Amino acid sequence: MLDVNLKNQLQAYLEKITQPIEIVASIDDGDKSRELSELLNEIAALSDRITLIERRDDDERKPSFAINRPGQDLGIRFAAIPMGHEFTSLVLALLQAGGHPVKLDDDVIEQIKNLDGDYTFETYMSLSCQNCPEVVQSLNVLALLNPRIRQVTIDGALFQNEVEERQIMAVPTVYLNGEVFGQGRMGVAEFLAKLDSGASKRDAEKLSAKEPYDVLIVGGGPAGAASAVYAARKGVRTGVVAERFGGQVLDTLAIENFISVKETEGPKFAAALEEHVKAYDVDIMNVQRAEALVPGSKLIEVKLANGGTLKSKSVILSTGARWREVNVPGEREYRNHGVAYCPHCDGPLFKGKRVSVIGGGNSGVEAAIDLAGIVQHVTLLEFAPELRADAILQRKLYSLPNVTVVTQAQTTEITGDGQKVNGISYKDRQSGEQHHIELEGVFVQIGLVPNTEWLKGTIALSKHGEIEVDARGQTSIPGVFAAGDVTTVPYKQIVIAAGDGAKAALSAFDYLIRSSVETDEPATVAVPA
Known part of the structure; x- marks a missing residue:
């Protein structure tokens, strides 16, 4: 199943495994079981630390397989032949089960380990879904770190009887302990926010205690990421608060018109945006939804859904857009049900x-x-x-x-x-x-509709709900700028949003310099030499 190049790449990755792991396959005599067996045998042959065990006498879904350590059930199972977008999920599960460190902050790892309760997740996905891998990989990590969490990834096309029985018509769809838990793209932070009841209050307190920013960017898509890079390069205190870093790009399959990048996929492009921003001194506050903008003579406030409040001398709004609805009877009633x-x-x-x-x-x-x-x-x-x-x-x-x-x-x-x-x-x-x-x-x-409901009555919007901006990205509120698909700038394209984000950051920097002079206050802007 795996070509020579893919085998060579996989073998190089599997060399990072530091402890033995077992792949326990549940199979029958069907064609799909033979296909899965072929794949798993090829993988096991690439590392002497991997042992493949095939079983036909258990009650697990067939075909499926668990990834364990000898004598330790890790709670990670694939009821799928994880190729396509899910091949990365398989490789990561193998590496992490084999001792490769999980790339999460220590406090997040501790939060996962301290989750109280028994959780059995079932994630229905499709191999062509670009949003599914993050859900699968996040829940696999939760299962790996907490023995009371179990996760099975199910290919809806492979187990169509379950899809029909549960009437699943959208992926990813996540069940928890037999009940629908969520649909759509979710990461570790989103899962923890829903599972840890005290997390929201703790986050609100931490966010409210932060010192004011020089530039606060609301939104983490291409416009927000570009704003963050350009602001941080000016040496100013920069923060990004976003409901999900990457924005709508995460829902985009193929990107073939971003200049200098011949072709890529949305999630990969979003990951590159975040990596670029993290190369600078930028405070990223993810999984946080803005609910109100409060202008002020010296500081502008952004109130968050969890009750927290952030303050800044200038703000860049880059909350993007979402899919436009038809707004006819039946659309909302049958969303994710056809x-x-x-x-x-x-x-x-x-x-x-x-x-x-x-x-x-x-x-x-x-x-x-x-x-x-x-x-x-x-x-x-x-x-x-x-x-x-x-x-x-x-x-x-x-x-x-x-x-x-x-x-x-x-x-x-x-x-x-x-x-x-x-x-x-x-x-x-x-x-x-x-x-x-x-x-x-x-x-x-x-088409798209701008994410500006939370700004109505506060800032000037067009008849289509877009934020009105001038040639410099300035809005109707001094010190508040906007960029990307959320604005009146025509042509909603990634490359245009990124350029507008850079322009808004430069305009915000210019505003900070001018306002510090006009108010006779010492400038806090540190311009790099």
Whole structure:
């Protein structure tokens, strides 16, 4: 299964194992069990510290395998053949079980070890999901560090009977002790925030006790990361508070238009952003949601959802945007039960089924093309008289035999049976006729909406809810700047957001210099020589 290059790379990684580990496989006579056995035998052959044990007489899911130490059950299991995006999760689990250190701060490790309770996690994922590996890897770490935590990673496409029984129509979906715990991308910090009831209060106290910043950046996407780097390079006290570092980039599969980077994936790009920011003296406060902006004559306050408050002499808002909703009956009722926003993540769960894509721009057409290779049939609905996607994408779309394109289609309702989607209704804008299509999934791809609800009534916003900025990134509030997809700057692209972030940081620095002179206060800005 593994080609020569991949084997060589894996063997180099496995040399970092310092203690013996056992892979205990649960298999039967099926084709998938033979495929898993082949993979695990190839891995075991690459290291004399790995022993493979195959069992057919247990009650575990088949095929699946556990990663243990001799005489010690680590609580880590894969009910999957973890290739694709999950191959990294497999390699990390092997390394960490084999003694390679976990890359977490000591206080976080101690917090995991001190979690009180018995936790059994089941994580449903798809091998094409770019958001799933972080969830899988985070829960594997929790299981490794706390013997009362167990985690099994389940490939929804491999165990479709479970997916159908539990009506799982979005990944990653995490169950805890048999009940739905969460859906979507989550990391160690997010899990701890939900499991450790006292963590929120402790975080609020720590955050409120921090000294004021010179530049505080709200948001950790490309704009926020660029702002942080440029501000820190000026030698000013810089902080970044973000709900999730990386922002919407984490939900992006392929990035092929960031200049100098020919191609990469969203999560990999987000990790590079964070690594770059951490190379400087920047205080990163992750998994923190801003709820209010309070302007002041000397200090600006940012109030957080957990009750904490941060203060700064200047603020850069880079909270980005999220997928726009259709806002029709049934959309919210059936979200994650047939209504989805990520075709790469959730597409495999609709294998052989009928789906619709709403939106004829690049993202909608790309989604339809990707889904056509998995599902039985795709109906693409576009509001306008013609598609807006690039010509090359349209040519590919129209060449596919199992895709129907309907233009001038106004979606009016997403229907369901009370548990999951069973159809979509639309009006022909030209004739006025109503139509209904029976299907099992709806993928919404109609653009973005800025994350500015928390700023309404505080700062000047456009009719679309975007933060109004001038050529320097200045907002309607002195000392408050904004950058990226959350602003009125046209063309929501990563490269533009990064440039705007750098510009906002330079403008904030200039503001700090000028305001310190105007108020006759000694400047706290230390300009590097």
